[in-house]
Amino acid sequence: MNLSRSVTSYLDALGNARLALTAPSVFVPFAAFGALQCLLLVMLAFFTAEPIAGFMIPAVRALGGEPALHYPMHFVQLPGLYQRVYLPLAATIGFACWSLGIWSMVDHHTVGRSRPRRPFRAALVHVLIVGLVFVGVSWLLGLGLGAVLARVQGPAARVVTFAGLAAVACVQALLIYAPVVLRLRGGSALAAIRSSAQYASRRFVATALVILTILLIHAPVDFLLSQSDRVALRFHPEMLFYLLAGGAVLEMFTAYLLFASIAGLALPEEGGMR
């Protein structure tokens, strides 16, 4: 496939996000996970509030140690603190919600309607396994990238960052079709991952561009959160909460955009339309 076709596919895929305008219900699972993230963030940020202090103080202490119970260190640590909760949450509930979104998108597509309906609950275990692999591999790549970045400086660090970002995009591209496969073909998590990799290899450039787009949309917020101490000192410690909450809301839309685009890439091919 030449580059112009890949770019056209990529733009068509993004265009599939318009589905939410005609069928808003496809957005509901993404909104639900976004709301859950915001709720968690509020609980972590305002852990001393009267009704929740009893169980949130031990929780915050367990997550961030004694310094996390002090102001303003608590807000400086909040991105790291939230990350510890977010990763397992995204791998399980998050991936389940997003996959549910895929189920809904497939149900609204011509190809999906022509296929037998598969109950989501039956595929949940496999969805969770895929989610754990998806988030786990991304997390491990992030850890490796951090370790390398700690040893290099200057322009080399920039090269490593972009290379790392590309590597994450590639690996995620290989796994991202798994929920669509589970919905359309059923089967096990392993089979879904294998089929996902085959899908991705056929439409690799378009898939990687979609994922890269999502990563780039998040880059400014991620950068600001990586400078949490400076943000707290320069502005206000609470600003980190607003950034994180903004990031969660943004993720609600970008996750929808990602999975809608992936469905937009996979479904026509699955239906023999391409």
Add this chain to the structure above:
Amino acid sequence: MKERRLLLAPLFLLLAGCESGKGITERYELERRLWQAQYFHRRINIALMQASRNDTRLAVEAYRSILAHNPLDAPAASTWDPAVISDMQRIRVSTRVALANLLFLSQRYADAGTLYRETVGEAHLPLRVELDARLGAARSLYLAGENNEAMEQCAAMFREIVDNPDFWASAEKLDDAFLNIPVVTVRMYRDAERTADYEAYSQLAASFYDRVATTWPSGRMNQQARLGRIQLHLVRSEWDAAAAGLEALIASPDGAEFAQGLTLLLGEVHAFSRGDVAEARRVLTEVATRWPNDETAYAARYDLAVIDVAQGNSAGGMAALRALEQDNNAPGIVAARAMLARARELERTDQWDEALGLFRRVQQLYPETTPALEAPMLIVKHYVEHGETALADRALERAREDYLKLMERGSNFSGDRLVVQGALAESYVIRGKPGEAAELLANSQQWDDASAAAGLLQAAEIYASVVRDPEKAAAMLKKCVERFPETRYSRIAQRRLAELSGQPPARG
């Protein structure tokens, strides 16, 4: 059923881990409010003047709101984690100190002093924190005109250091400033003419410095203790002991750092306090030859020239003074002093025209130095002493113009305006017009607040002591209290008013 139990398990674990956390919540809230106050406090330094004024108010209010409510007063506080309680006490102390610092910077010295004192009284503090608070209290109270209170704080600081085992065990490292506190205390008692305290604290200070020097036989502490002991001798006018102390310190390795300054001081003690001219010449010559390019060498050369003039070697002394004036490397203040000294010698030997030229040149070349400020006054004095009233009046008019130009609010003069004010008043008194001087000082619309307040005090003093008009003096003092309330000047005026009305002077 089994699945439901499994779902409930995390809830049970959560409930089992619950704690009241009231102390932690209160501490967190205290920290949050302190951060908010510090945020305004930090902004004061970077904001523009108008915004800054608002930030000062906001910061003061924020600090005050923290202090207004003490969570440790709650009955449940006794059950809180001791670490949390200790943190909260520390936060309250930090808040008090920060607020006191802010009030001090806003020139609300009385309020700042009170807060510093309350800080010391509220909790058992580490030595360093306590001394910082007491030093803040002493500075604030002094500037608020509460001299006695300031002295008490210095004395308390001194006792804290002496009695603190951590200090003697080297567990607490103190700034050099704190080792000066004993001698500062003695000097303050001397100036306040509190003889019994002066004697008692002199003895305490001497034994303190000796103990420090014995405890730390070498190094910075030893050096500071020996310097403190020398200063104590100087304060007590024990010139022989001071000279011996200086010689010993200069000869020791610890004195090498300040050898030039200490040797110059030794020479000046021999010259102007002990009257040992020969020894003074030897020491001052050593300074001038050993460190020829140092500022102390120029000061030593000036001292040697003045000694020559005083000892009758006028020609030699005048030549040395002229050489200093013409030396481009000589510091301005030394050159100005040399010029003034030569002018005065010329005046003494009836060479007035040349002397007058020199007086005017000092003013032109070094307008901000003390000799330049003295020059107009000395010219008036000369004409008055020689009965040349018309010239004296003209000189006085010119002196008035010169001094008032320096005193104006927008003037670039960076020296001490009180010295200028003193010279202005003195010129009028010398000319025999103290009433005019008082009028001038009392109606100073163009001066800054500190100069205006000091002017009213000085006017009152002239009315009271020279013109002998206690009513006008009292009027000046009342005006000072009304115009500059809650300032050091107001406090001094109140005390003087009490003295004038025959009441016992208030403490401070």
